Amino acid sequence: MNHSVVFHNVTKKYKMYKDSSDRLKGVFAPNRYGEDFYAVKHISFTADPGDVIGVVGVNGAGKSTLSNLISGVAPPTTGEITVNGQVSIIAIASGLDKELTGRDNIEYKCLMLGFTKKEIEALMPQVIEFADIGNFIDQPVKNYSSGMKSRLGFAISVNIDPDVLVIDEALSVGDQTFKQKCYDKMNEFKEKGKTIFFVSHSLQQVRKFCNKVLWLEAGEVRAYGKRIEVLPQYRKFLKQFKALSDEEKRNFRQRVMEKRSKLEQEENKDEKDAIRDPVLLLPRNKASRADNYKRKFSFLSSNVFITLLLLLFVAVGTAIYLAKPWEGFFQEEAAQSEAVIEEEPEPEPVQKETAAPEAEEEREENEQEIQYVTVSSAHIRTEPDLDSEASAFANFGEIYQIENKEEDEGEAIHWLKIAGVHADKEGWISSDLLEEISGESDDAAIAGQMQATIGSHPVLEEISEGNEPEEVFSGSDEDKQEISIPVHHTVLKEDVTEQLGEPHLEDKNNLLYHGSVYDFLFSLRNDQVEDLVIVKR
Structure with a gap:
């Protein structure tokens, strides 16, 4: 059987530098600057079709x-890599x-x-x-x-x-x-x-x-x-x-x-060199002295090379500067533009507005990471551990602020520490169950299309006209503002998606459309719409 992939003694090495200056020096003296890092070394295996x-x-x-x-x-x-196809x-x-x-x-x-x-x-x-x-x-x-x-x-x-x-x-x-x-x-x-x-x-x-x-x-x-x-x-x-x-x-x-800083074969080579190299066979003080001479000579030779190169750059730059080939060009340009500059009125100084502390706090709050629940329901746990107590349920479409992240390598779970934006819930949940929504639709357009699908409603009418409905949202908490609109006639999932397009989030029993101010959540049963919940974020 012909192998589809063959790796034979493959090694991949990168250079790691402490800072940008060492990276630049490494261009001229690669053996002196930067540390070797072997991302993979001596990899050998074969893979077959299927x-x-x-x-x-x-x-x-x-x-x-x-x-x-x-x-x-x-x-x-x-090393060698062979890939067929x-x-x-x-x-x-x-x-x-x-x-x-x-x-x-x-x-x-x-x-x-x-x-x-x-x-x-x-x-x-x-x-x-x-x-x-x-x-x-x-x-x-x-x-x-x-x-x-x-x-x-x-x-x-x-x-x-x-x-x-x-x-x-x-x-x-x-x-x-x-x-x-x-x-x-x-x-x-x-x-x-x-x-x-x-x-x-x-x-x-x-x-x-x-x-x-x-x-x-x-x-x-x-x-x-x-x-x-x-x-x-x-x-x-x-x-x-x-x-x-x-x-x-x-x-x-x-x-x-x-x-991973050096190859195993290099380590073996060091041991062999200790036998062959006469310098390493000298008494300890003489060997150290010889090593110092070798290091000093290496240091001097690399620095002399860099110094000569820099002197060459300085010499070329000085020659170009003294020639001043651009001088006549800039004098001509300055003469042509002098009249224009004199005629231009001096601009008035612009006062730079300083953002109020309240606006700055609001901006920082808006930059916090927000994600939505993508499944019908999921446990929120007290600790980032599957064996910890489940303190609450997170439901589809609920919005949570991400406060911390941890990885459980044993269970291969990426945990997120969350706090409810509307619901009074907090704890840990798997990142597989949340998703960030990028982009948003126009609220007025969504509301207008929804009226064509499920029928007219005062809240939808207000939103479609660009107004903010007053005194229609329920809930004692000011941050929790939502209204449920029951759908009394038959509206199928395909009717909604045909009218509104694909939702921003969906699962078996829900569709969510994400507007600029509102989230529109359809609840389904057997692909038939039961109600519409409008949440003001």
Whole structure:
């Protein structure tokens, strides 16, 4: 069987500099400035058609570097990589230009992959349908949420039908419906005999989807083989790592960094040189003296080179300055513009307005990260731990302010500490259950379209005319202002989406449209609208 991907003794090295001046000096004396960092080293493995390989490891193990090497984004420093067929990498916003629209990004990325205009036109509807982001397809990507970026990137990558697919944490965002669609597509690829690398912190996803596991630690392969053999080993390691104290974890990371600062073969070379190098065989004081001479000579030679180069730059700059080739040009320009300058009235000084403290506080408050619940209901826990007490429920469409973030590597959960914007709720919740909404629709336009769908209502009439309804919102808390409008005749989900377009958020029982001031939330039962809740943010 021909292997689809072969790594043979692959190493990728980067230079790490303390500051920008060291980076500049490193251009002229690369061996003297900057520290070597080996992102991956001595990686060797093979992948066959039909393999779905879960790539696991703690943060900084080298997973993303491996993804870039497989996809050709980064070349190896040493070693050989063989990939048979076309490769496509899927990561959040990978290869997307934030200034272009979603539609333009599809064309741009396909052109980079060698597709013709005719092929792109045929492919475009499939990609747009799979991404399923509605009217946002014609909006700049910079206005997208992380979930929308993931949807678009995934849709492009899977619809170009690659031979090798690399998925780097692309399913860590987005709703469950879209994730299931992605799983279905990847299973289809698996049946076609394609090779998939699935980089993820979610061991549940790896167990559900992969048949092999590649475990990276400190940039090296710790284990590679069948999922049922490797995954239990990695779980055991995570449990032990989680049980370490903070100091022990720092010591572990320090040892990893020291190990990744040079190659094992260099360490072996140092030991061999100790036998061959006569300098190292001298008595201790003489050897030290010889080392000092060698270091001093190296230092002097590199600094002499840099000094000579700087003197050359100064000499050339001085010669150009003395020649003053620009002097006549600027004198002529000054003479032509002198009359114009004299005729121009002196501008009046402009008083710079200072923002009031209240306005400054309001601006800072608006910059705080806000996210929406994307599932029907979810537990809010007292601690970032699945075993902790559930203190409340978060419901679809509720708005929460993000106050802190933590990662549980053992359970592969990204925890968010939240506080309700309207509801008096706080605690910890998984980031998979929340999403930030980017972009907003016009309230008046939404309200007008809703009247055409569910019928007229005084609140909708006021909002559609650009007015603010008075004394219609319920709730004793001033921050909680909402009104429920029952729908007494049959209105189907498809009636709403046909009139209003795709919602900003949805699940099985809800649709949410995000306006500039209001959120419009439809509650569904068997795809039939029961009521509309309007929330004033």
